[in-house]
Amino acid sequence: MDNVVTGLASGPPAEAGPPGIDTSVPHPARRYNYWLGGTDNFAADRESADAIERAFPGMRAGILANRDVLRRIVRYLATDAGIRQFLDVGTGLPTADNTHEVAQRIALDSRVVYVDNDPLITTYAKSLLAGSAEGATAYLEADLRDPEALLSAQQLRETLDLSRPVALMLIAVLHFIPGHGRARPLVRTLMDALPAGSYLAVTHVTMDVMPDDEKAMYRRMLDSGKIDIWPRDRDEFAALFDGLDMVEPGIVMTTDWPDATQSDVDLSRISIWTGVARKP
Template sequence: MVDPQVSPDPIDTSVAHPARRYNYWLGGKDNFAADRESGDEFLRHFPWIPVGVRANRAFLQRVVRYLTEEAGVRQFLDIGTGLPTADNTHEVAQRIAPESRIVYVDNDPLVLVHARALLRGTPEGQTAYLQADLREPEAILSRAELTDTLDLSRPVALMIIAVFHFVPGEGAAQPVVDRLMRELPSGSYLAVTHVTGDFMPPEQIAAHEKMTSAGRSDYWLRGREEFSALFDGLELVEPGIVPVSDWRPDPGTAVPDPSNVGVWGAVARKP
């Protein structure tokens, strides 16, 4: 559910936003000139990006299917929802278990506009949306949309998909994960994906550093070691930390080379 009385913040179409740029790379239409300009600049340096975003999206869907079918999870907290597209978290989960309950979180006001129309759950389950920022976990945890939808005494799958690379600073992602997971009980899960430079050739690393220095990139690349630390104290689900396209791929699907994906992914259980 989305509160019809809540008005989204003004949408600044002059500044690129990650959710809208991601929508552009996926071939969507919910983006503006600034998003397309920023997206095209990235594509000039990193032409593999469309492969990576599709692989990331497919990872999300496989993870939700695994968590619902095999792990028995019925509650999801999806932070960094992005603009709705086909097979969102609630659609995948509720197709398998209609009673599943999902809370979406994003900081793009355009997502709130779409959430009112598109992020609707089944009669048996419930879907809610709140506008908030991943960098403020206390604000997320205290919101009524969360506590009215999810029972935090029962397992919850925390989904942080392709978001932490917008939280700059070495070690900056760890406290956010720690705070959110501390609120969730034993048997909960954490699923994270993150853009990395680990598979980039030196010229692409240099290009990204130049874009960052010029204020043209909002990505903070993290390597495998820092990404792995997000799962400290948790039990990794096989196959562990891998490029997202290598995480339990569907039979018969082509798995792209990691250099054409550039995204780490993993799922872990809280003991």
């Protein structure tokens, strides 16, 4: 099962997919798409996703909760905070209620730049991410680990005005940056480039609320390199917002961020910290 979790198993026979894409090997973005009920996934992705959920029951509930909090955060930013520019890094495969769709339902002139470093996602995103005529939606292939290059990209500068407030969306992406303390400098570089009045929105997997047996399993998989999602505790997550003004209710589980649909799902099944803050 561990091999399936990390995409190392041969999996079922390959299905036909876009040229250059190996559909016989599970892919994290397609797994995520499957958990969300999307159709841009293949048998290997579904098998891998089901195996992960058997190892960590409630994984799908956490993914769905993470997607739901994205909608609520974007609604807050576009409505209450008046934000009209979004930089969504680590967008993954397009599915229902992408950032630009939520924002442009509220304000047609919203401008969104999506960023990811995966050619697979480029293949899908360019055809599926289309915004309103009044606003703008662009896709940039760049790497979060090189924030300076990301910020200097011509496409970003042509779409967003970095002299005006921008919402930096880092939704379920920083846990793909392994190592204690390695995420914070990347966030700081990006936020330093944005003006006062900008916002930072982050969700991140944690082991803080996992049962002890699952924590032990997770650590073993991390130590052996058999899982690529690096969890961070509340203190390290909170440090991402140093120097910023937290939006109420502060740092909480995704299902505790405002206006969530009432749910009886155990928080240990969610295991995702959420926070939004404003740059003073």
